[in-house]
Amino acid sequence: MLKIENLHVAVGDKPILKGLDLEVPAGEVHAIMGPNGAGKSTLAHALGGRPGYDVTDGSVAFAGEDLFDMEPHERAANGLFLGFQYPVEIPGVSMLQFLRESLNAQRRTRGEEDLSGAEFIKLARGQAEALGLPADMLKRPVNVGFSGGEKKRAEMVQMGIMDPKFAVLDETDSGLDIDALKAVGEGINRIMRAQNKGVLLITHYQRLLNYVKPDKVHILVAGRIVKTGGPELALELEEEGYAEVMA
Amino acid sequence: MTALPSPKDEMWRYADRTALAEVWDALSPPEMLQIAAHNEVQQIWQPSGEEIEIRRATITLEKGARLSLYALNSASRYGRIELDVKLHEGADFAFDAANIGGGSATLEIVTTVRHVEPAANSRQSVRTVLGGTATGSYAGQVAVARDAQHTTSEQDIKAMLLDRGATANAKPELEIYADDVACAHGATVGELDPVQLYYAAMRGLPPEEAKALLLEGFVGGLWDALGPDSPISVEAREQLRAMTR
Numbered sequence: 075m076l077k078i079e080n081l082h083v084a085v086g087d088k089p090i091l092k093g094l095d096l097e098v099p100a101g102e103v104h105a106i107m108g109p110n111g112a113g114k115s116t117l118a119h120a121l122g123g124r125p126g127y128d129v130t131d132g133s134v135a136f137a138g139e140d141l142f143d144m145e146p147h148e149r150a151a152n153g154l155f156l157g158f159q160y161p162v163e164i165p166g167v168s169m170l171q172f173l174r175e176s177l178n179a180q181r182r183t184r185g186e187e188d189l190s191g192a193e194f195i196k197l198a199r200g201q202a203e204a205l206g207l208p209a210d211m212l213k214r215p216v217n218v219g220f221s222g223g224e225k226k227r228a229e230m231v232q233m234g235i236m237d238p239k240f241a242v243l244d245e246t247d248s249g250l251d252i253d254a255l256k257a258v259g260e261g262i263n264r265i266m267r268a269q270n271k272g273v274l275l276i277t278h279y280q281r282l283l284n285y286v287k288p289d290k291v292h293i294l295v296a297g298r299i300v301k302t303g304g305p306e307l308a309l310e311l312e313e314e315g316y317a318e319v320m321a
Numbered sequence: 322m323t324a325l326p327s328p329k330d331e332m333w334r335y336a337d338r339t340a341l342a343e344v345w346d347a348l349s350p351p352e353m354l355q356i357a358a359h360n361e362v363q364q365i366w367q368p369s370g371e372e373i374e375i376r377r378a379t380i381t382l383e384k385g386a387r388l389s390l391y392a393l394n395s396a397s398r399y400g401r402i403e404l405d406v407k408l409h410e411g412a413d414f415a416f417d418a419a420n421i422g423g424g425s426a427t428l429e430i431v432t433t434v435r436h437v438e439p440a441a442n443s444r445q446s447v448r449t450v451l452g453g454t455a456t457g458s459y460a461g462q463v464a465v466a467r468d469a470q471h472t473t474s475e476q477d478i479k480a481m482l483l484d485r486g487a488t489a490n491a492k493p494e495l496e497i498y499a500d501d502v503a504c505a506h507g508a509t510v511g512e513l514d515p516v517q518l519y520y521a522a523m524r525g526l527p528p529e530e531a532k533a534l535l536l537e538g539f540v541g542g543l544w545d546a547l548g549p550d551s552p553i554s555v556e557a558r559e560q561l562r563a564m565t566r
C-alpha cells in the first residue's frame with residue numbers, strides 16, 4: 075500500500091534521509107522507532123510534501139500511484155493522513171470550520187458531494203465523543219490553547235473525521251496521560267484497523283504498542299532503516315536500548 | 322467647499338489624492354454622533370459598494386457611555402474611515418475594523434481618540450489584508466488630557482500582505498499628559514505562515530482555500546462578538562475569497 079524505495083531527503087542543504095526503504099502492505103500496522111534526530115519526522119513530512127523537505131532521490135508509491143506526483147492536498151484527498159508531532163495552531167479559525175472545509179475540500183478533489191452542515195456536525199461530535207474530547211473544544215480555534223495531550227487527541231478526532239486509507243502518526247503517543255493513551259490506541263484500532271488500510275506509527279515507547287499491536291517494527295538510525303523485526307523488537311529496545319540491539 | 326487638504330497634513334498623508342479630488346466638493350461633513358451618559362450603542366459600518374467611499378464621524382461619548390463600532394473598509398478604489406472620538410469620564414470605546422483590498426486600492430483608517438476625563442477606555446483593533454499593489458494604512462492618535470487619570474487605551478494593528486507590490490502603513494501615536502494611565506500600542510506586518518498553510522494542505526485544503534481560511538481567521542476574530550454569519554463577516558469572507566482565487 076505504501077512502498078518507499080531508496081528515499082533521500084534533504085532539509086535545507088542537509089541530507090537527512092539517506093536511502094530509506096520501507097514497505098507497508100494493506101492491512102498492516104508498522105512501527106518506526108529510532109533515536110532523536112534520526113529522521114523520523116523528516117520521513118513523515120517528506121511523505122506529506124512539506125515545503126523545504128527536498129526529495130533528492132528515490133520514490134514512494136502510494137496505493138499504486140506516485141506520491142510525489144501529487145500536491146500535499148491531493149495526497150490528503152487520496153487518503154493519506156499525517157498526525158503531527160507538533161500540531162499547528164490556527165488562531166481565529168474554529169476546529170469545526172477548519173475540519174468541515176478540509177473534509178469537503180477532500181471530497182471535492184475526489185469528485186464527491188459536500189457533506190451538509192448537519193451531517194458534518196454529527197460526524198464530528200461522534201468522533202470527539204469516541205476519543206473523549208469534549209465536543210465544545212471543537213468550537214475553539216484550531217489547537218489554540220489545547221494542552222499537549224488534547225492536541226494529540228484532537229489529531230485523532232481529525233483522523234476519525236477524515237477516515238483516511240493510510241495514516242502516518244508522528245509520536246501521537248507522546249505527552250499523553252494513561253487514559254488518553256488508551257483512548258488514542260483504541261481510536262487508531264477503530265479507525266485504521268481494516269483490510270484496505272495501513273498505518274505507520276512513529277514512536278519512542280513500547281506502551282502505545284500494547285494497544286496497537288504492530289505487524290512489524292523498524293529501527294531508523296541516521297536516515298536509514300537499519301533493522302526490522304516483529305513486535306518483540308520494540309520490547310527488546312525498551313529493555314536494552316539502541317546500542318545493545320544494534321550491536 | 323474648502324481646498325483639498327495638503328499632502329503634508331498628517332491626517333491625509335496616505336490618501337489617494339486623485340480619487341479625493343473627484344469627490345471632495347460633494348463630500349458631506351463628518352456625521353455627528355453623541356452618545357448620552359450611560360447609554361450603550363453598537364454600529365456596524367459596511368461598505369456601500371461605491372468605488373470611492375469616505376466615511377467620517379465626530380463622536381462624543383458622555384459619562385459612562387459605550388460605543389462598539391465595527392467597520393469594513395474595502396472600497397475598490399479609495400476607502401477612508403475617519404473618526405474623531407471624545408471620551409468623557411468612564412466612557413468605553415471599542416473599534417474593530419478591517420481594511421481589505423487588492424488591485425490598486427488605497428484604504429485608510431484615520432482616528433483621533435481624545436481621553437478628556439478620567440477612567441475612560443479605548444481599544445482599537447485593525448486588521449489589514451492587501452493584495453496587488455494596494456495600500457492600506459492606519460494612522461491613529463490617542464490623546465490623554467492632564468485630568469484623564471486611569472485611562473486605558475490600546476491600539477492593536479496588524480497587516481498581512483499577499484503580494485510583493487502591496488504596502489501597509491501603521492502609525493499609532495500616543496500623546497499623554499496624565500501620569501497614571503495604561504496605554505499600549507503595537508503594529509505588525511506579516512505574511513501567511515507556511516507551517517499553517519502546510520497543516521491545512523495536509524488536511525486536504527488546496528492552496529487558495531487554505532489561504533482564504535487563514536485570512537478569515539486573521540480578520541474574523543475582530544467580529545467574533547457578532548457571530549460568524551453576521552453580514553459584515555460574510556462580506557469580508559467573500560472579499561478575501563475573491564482576493565485569493
Ligand SMILES: Nc1ncnc2c1ncn2[C@@H]1O[C@H](COP(=O)(O)OP(=O)(O)OP(=O)(O)O)[C@@H](O)[C@H]1O
Pocket residue numbers: 085086088090108109110111112113114115116117159
Ligand atoms: N529545518 C531544518 N533545518 C536544519 N536541520 C533540520 C531541520 N529540520 C530537521 N533538521 C534536522 O534533521 C534531523 C532529523 O530531524 P527529525 O525531526 O526528522 O528527527 P526525529 O527522528 O523525528 O527526532 P525526534 O525523535 O526528536 O522527534 C535532525 O538532526 C534535525 O536537527
Ligand SMILES: [Mg+2]
Pocket residue numbers: 114115116159244
Ligand atoms: Mg520527530
